[in-house]
Amino acid sequence: MSQKVLITGANGQLGKELVEVFSESGFDVYGFGRDKMDITNQEQVQDVINTIKPNIVLHSAAYTKVDLAESEPEQAFLINAYGTRNVAVVAEEVGAKFVYISTDYVFDGTSTEPYNEFSPTSPLGVYGKSKLAGEQFVRDFHSKFFIVRTSWVYGKHGANFVKTMLKLGEERKELSVVADQTGCPTYTLDLATAILELVATKKYGVYHISNSGSCSWFEFAKAIFEKSNLDVKVLPCTTADFPRPAARPTYSVFEHMSIRVNKIKPMRNWEEGLSSFLKTY
Template sequence: MNDSSQKLLKDELQSMRVMITGASGQLGYDLIRTLNSRHRLNALSRRQLDVTDEEAVQSAVQKFRPDVIIHTAAYTDVDGAESAREQAFAVNGAGTRNVAVAAEQAGTRMVYISTDYVFDGKGKSPYTEFETPSPINVYGKSKLAGEHYVQMFCSRYYIVRTAWLYGIAGQNFVTRIISLASDKGKISAVVDQIGSPTYTLDLAEWIGFLILTRKYGIYHAVNQGFCSRYEWVRAVLEDIRADGVKLLPARADEFKMPAARPAYAPLDGLAARVSGLPAIRNWRSALRAFINEDLHWNSSNRRGDQKR
């Protein structure tokens, strides 16, 4: 643990009451396993709390009286949002407004999880927190609406933008690549989409440090560094030792997707650095840890897959 991390731990050592929305998702799962031993949690899945229900949100917050609400509940189907615009804005926009209003009325701090998709991907260098968002798809626009609602209705907030999430709970890009590697002899991956792969366990631990502070504002929180989708797939194949799988480069326009994606949207945590918040490790070492520790991947796993 570095000096910044130790200083943060000294800022507020007492246990807090932490409410988590969207607790059954990837990040929610890792927030629970990261914070459960230190704080009293009220972790609510979508079935337990529909954030679009204003009265239900008010009731849940008033009943638990949290010190912090970590709002991870979201509509995350990027392509589906193009044809379900109202649903995306209902959850990511109005649902976030409901949480922000309830947090303010209860005197509670709020963490809102946002995304790199609030940017258009036309930049030449990684986006810092001080650049102007310009989303190019409905999902990004709905998440930006959530940011605006948080800023309008909650006076003590942390907006945390992150990107390309993967974790042990549920399906994600990494687990899909591992599945494809066991079934197919070749995989195509795009070379012209650049971003910041982020391990949800690392992000959860970083949020755990953040809520020990009163350093409110907008932050970019991702594993350090960035890569193309192609480089990310290559790293996964290396770590699972899928030597027999052929990796083919492709361009994004070869895949017809309903939603446009930012071509270049790595995130740079400048605000986090100048606020003295701890750095998150490099994306490459995080991926290796996920595969070897969370997935317990080893040669015996590969032999078992091949036998099946």
């Protein structure tokens, strides 16, 4: 009997990748977008999960509009905190393992050392606070969980930084990109594959899962153009040059301690992941 996996946010950038990776691995996959299961509707969540009785729930549905969250805090908390609670509670009732996709935005970015899974959290904006509230609900209401924090995600589905750069690279000869924010780019295929490996275990807990190594957005953009053979001049600028409603962590580099100590396969370097993505894209 193949295992049943239920995926929320199945129409999203990571959700679509999870549907593909788990389907190819022989799982019985049930993917739900907001149109078929609204996670803020507790009764609906209960009906759907109780009907399917999945072995695993991958919760990737989220409110991700970082800037808009500042003016819509209730909407962000409704989806990221209470929506997560709704899914976690029913997943616990049916005995499913639970994966919650979280973010580097739970940190304030003032550290000079990479953040490990036990580093104190201190989100700057509404988005990070609402995702952290989701983490807390998972801890409170579920017994077999993996909280997966990731960062700077890109892949073949949805809109993301890499696709934006490729599009702009076709249109312009010169671009300014922020050079004073440093983090870890993450290829969705690598992330989904790591989650697949993780859920096969009972090594529950918090994990930082991103490609290894780190860079600034400026360095990331330069690598994208170099690997794509696009002749674009990239100019460094500061965060202050492009004011946005929500503050971003200036340094959100991950230390992958949980992956190491739990003997999970380490993620390849971000440059390798990027090269691999660009070849297929």
